[in-house]
Amino acid sequence: MKVSQKIVGALSRRLTVLIIPQTRMKPWRLQCSTAFFIFMLFLWSGVTVWSGIVVGRHTDYWITKADNQVMLAKMTRLAQEMEQARHTLDQAxxxxxxxxxxxxxxxDRDPIDAATGVGGPSLSDRLSLNRMLSGRADSMRQADWHHEISRLRKDAERRLASFQEIAWYVGNQKSLRNATPSLWPTEGQITSLFGYRFSPMSREDAESGEFHPGxxxxxxxxxxxxxxxDGTVRFSRWSQGYGNMIIIDHGYGLSTLxxxxxxxVVKTGDRVIKGQVIGYMGTTGRSTGAHLHYEVWRQGRAVNPMTFLKVRAAGELLGEAPRPPRAQS
Ligand SMILES: [Zn+2]
Structure with a gap:
């Protein structure tokens, strides 16, 4: 007998499944061919595997969805904390x-104003934060988060720099005050002010006037x-026109001549303090009589010394002192 005939014979053999209930009910007798039984066995296995895959996928979906909800809640919380940080920065x-x-x-020295005009977050930053806070944090792109966090960090750094500048400013107030030439350089009568005047020395300038820088x-x-x-003596020797001349550097872009x-009585390199005697009045150089020619320089330009002096004693000297008899150089 051939093998195929044997297989066909085995498959066509009938099987009987007997189910006997514990009660008095009649037993159930199911009869089918071996081929049908094997087919049902495969069908049942297939359905079991397929349903397992479907259930597994659904479980993954629900777990992922739950994770997303947790993530969204965390992101919204993060956005709220960022809003609080922004609020604190606004107060700062x-x-x-x-x-x-x-x-x-x-x-205009405020580094925030200088850098961004008004400081604080822009309208787009506010909208971006509002989007996060309104529970739509999931619609935020990674770039938005990065942008918002980096803005907060930069604002905090600028504010820190600003406070450091204020600390420096307060700390330097004393030295700045001492470096400001607010003391009268000598006693006497003002014989010539800062600005254009008629020169007693050069008659040819009399028509147009001469600028007097001190x-x-x-x-x-x-x-x-x-x-x-206060300052450091940068020059103390003879100079054409100025005679024996002293120049003191006070720092902060200020110097006096x-x-x-x-x-x-001071030499180049000496450290001097406000009110210290540095010399004596004379008439050396291009001069018509004993007087002090006093100049104040700020950032490389001669400025009116009275702007530093009038705060204290301009009224005293200008108001009560007799008018200068004649201009001197
Ligand atoms: Zn002069």
Whole structure:
């Protein structure tokens, strides 16, 4: 007998499944061919595997969805914390401006204003944060998060720099005050002010006037001359026109010049303090009588010394002192 005939014979053999209930009910007798039984066995296995896959996929879907909900809640919480950080930064900005106002610091020195005009977050940043806070954090792109976090960090760094500048400003107030030439350089009468005037020395300038870059104060020879602010002597020797001249560097872009002295008692490199005697009044150089020619330089330009002096004693000297008899150089 061939093998195929044997297989066909085996498959066509009938099987009987007998189910006997525990009650008095009649037993169930199911009859089918071996081929049908094997077919049902495969069908049952297939359905079991397929349903297992479907259930597995659904489980993954629900777990992922639950994870997303948790993630969304975390992102919304993060957005709220960022909003709080932004609010704190806004308060720091307001305090910063208040401090600068109290310290009468120039507004244009505010690094925030200089960098961004108004400081704080832009409208688009606000909208971006609002989108996060309104529970749509999932619609935020990674770039938006990165942008928002980096803006917060940059704002915090700028604010820190601003407060450090304020700390530096407060710390340097004393040295700045001492470096400001607010002291009268000598005693006497003002014989020439800063600005254009008719020169007593050169008649050809009399028509057009000559610019006088300093202040002339006349008194008897050898009247004491004082350093008008703390600083370092940068020049103390003869100079054409100015005679014995002293220049003091006060830092902060400020320096002062003292001309026509009879004698200087400081030398180049000396450290001087405000009010220290640096020389004596004379008439050396291009001068018509004993007087001090005093100049103040700021950022490389001669400025009116009275702007530093009038705060304290301009009224005293200008109001009560007799008018200068004649201009002197
Ligand atoms: Zn002068």
């Amino acid at each position: 900005t307001a305090t910063d401006r208040q401090l600068r106002g109290l310290l009468t610091m120039a507004r 202040l002339d104060i006349a008194n008897s020879p050898d009247t004491l001359i004082y350093a008008t602010a 003292y001309g026509h002295t009879s004698k200087a």
